[in-house]
Amino acid sequence: MVLKKLTQRLALSVAFATCTLAPSQVLAEGLDLTGKTVEWVIPFSETGGSAKWANFYAPLLSEALPGQPTVVVKFMPGAGSTKGANWFQGQEYSDSDGTLIFGSSGSTQFPYLLGDPRVRYEYKDWNVVLASGTGGVAYLPPDLAEKMNGNDASALRETDFIYGSQGATRLDLVPLLAWEMLGLNVEPVFGIKGRGDGRLMFERGEANIDYQTSSSYLKGVTPLVEAGTAVPMMSWGALDDEGNIVRDPTFPDMPTFKEVCEATDGCETSGEKWDAWKAFFIAGFPAQKMVFLPNGASEDAINTYAKAFEAVKARGDFAEISAGRLGKYPQMTGAKADAALKSATEVPTSAKEFIVGWLQDRYGVSLK
Structure with a gap:
């Protein structure tokens, strides 16, 4: 073969x-x-x-x-x-x-x-x-977006967030880990069939934080932004030729998660957690x-x-x-x-081991 x-x-x-x-x-x-x-x-x-x-x-x-x-x-x-x-x-x-x-x-x-x-x-x-x-964009209701101080997300730590998720082992682990690194209290509601269902939860007020891949954001969330019912928080970013995270070319005016992390006290862009997040961002x-x-x-x-x-x-x-x-x-x-x-379809062993342990500790998901 x-x-x-x-x-x-x-x-x-x-x-x-x-x-x-x-x-x-x-x-x-x-x-x-x-x-x-x-x-x-x-x-x-x-x-x-x-x-x-x-x-x-x-x-x-x-x-x-x-x-x-x-x-x-x-x-x-x-x-x-x-x-x-x-x-x-x-x-x-x-x-x-x-x-x-x-x-x-x-x-x-x-x-x-x-x-x-x-x-x-x-x-x-x-x-x-x-x-x-592709890329991805996280967004918030206007009243919560106002709490951000520039790129600093520290003030959002006072909020209890609800997020519609397909599952912790899916692509959703990228936003879930990112929000945790920022110190946000995000409670996922697992089991939705697609990210479009998560957007609908946000529109109905059943969730107060969400993310969509770029195609879904352009079609489904941009009208909400134009209507004033959603505000972009950050993109995940893109990779340059040297493997560095830079601004997403589709959303060049939007800060990346790396920028928001750097501006938020306690969020680190180095170490095993960051390395694991970046490895799965690249894979995803x-x-x-x-x-x-x-x-x-x-x-x-x-x-x-x-x-x-x-x-x-x-x-x-x-x-x-x-x-x-x-x-x-x-x-x-x-x-x-x-x-x-x-x-x-390949990530460093250290990144995989970190994510497997994190899933077990944070969500009780066992992959052994």
């Missing part, structure tokens, strides 16, 4: 390196999907960022694939996305098919990284054809969402989908339309997608 995967990747790299034809000419080769329906499985509800990401890409992918098949997004929520991922692990298809793809998110990656006993999927068996970076956001073909996918299928996503990225209007829907983040194919997958 390893040899086969290396052969597939080498062939894909050669295809990208030697291709000089226009996208439409390139896509004339490969699978013929005329008259077929491609099923894009998302292991979350239809209210969250993964749904917005897939629904954005689906019509563009349909146009770029040979034969312009119908691309249908199918939602399979449950167990914080492990239900859908476990199902996908069991799917294999023949070389002549190519009508099934899967959309992973950081909330799928984290249980895998932490050794969650419910995980029966293996990323090394899957074939990545697109990796999408710079390559948060990925598209895979299942185990057993042919070289032809992998090449076809990778070239299709490359053609989508090459559209003259892509930068403009994606910035408004997804934010300004890398959309990676080929070798860059492979590298993104590696960063998203």
Whole structure:
């Protein structure tokens, strides 16, 4: 299997390196999907960022694939996305098919990284054809946002916060740990199906702190900000070429968690807690969402989908339309997608051990 995967990747790299034809000419080769329906499985509800990401890409992918098949997004929520991922692990298809793809998110990656006993999927068996970076924004009701002194969040320690969460081992561990590092008393209500449900709790007044990934923030929270019912607190930030946390390019006027932490007494941007937070932030956001073909996918299928996503990225209007829907983040194919997958599914042992212990101590979650 390893040899086969290396052969597939080498062939894909050669295809990208030697291709000089226009996208439409390139896509004339490969699978013929005329008259077929491609099923894009998302292991979350239809209210969250993964749904917005897939629904954005689906019509563009349909146009770029040979034969312009119908691309249908199918939602399979449950167990914080492990239900859908476990199902996908069991799917294999023949070389002549190519009508099934899967959309992973950081909330799928984290249980895998932490050794969650419910995980029966293996990323090394899957074939990545697109990796999408993203960011995240935490926000507050106006009356609580007024308590912040610039970037200093110390005054918020007097507040009892409620947060709608998908689960402590999901992507939510990034905001939960960040808020704890700031000394905030945030009580999560676990069990929501998607981040969109958390936003609805905030809108109904059932939660008084929330975070959304960038696509969901742009679509679902920006109207609340414009209406004066929500105020951004901070973004998680982005990574520069040296691996430093810098301001999110989609929200350049918003302070990062690192800036807020530095301005808040008692919050440290060094040490094991910070190192663990940063490691899981890197695993969860710079390559948060990925598209895979299942185990057993042919070289032809992998090449076809990778070239299709490359053609989508090459559209003259892509930068403009994606910035408004997804934010300004890398959309990676080929070798860059492979590298993104590696960063998203590997963390230092020390970071994993810290998070496993923290989950046990803070939330009684045992992963042993």
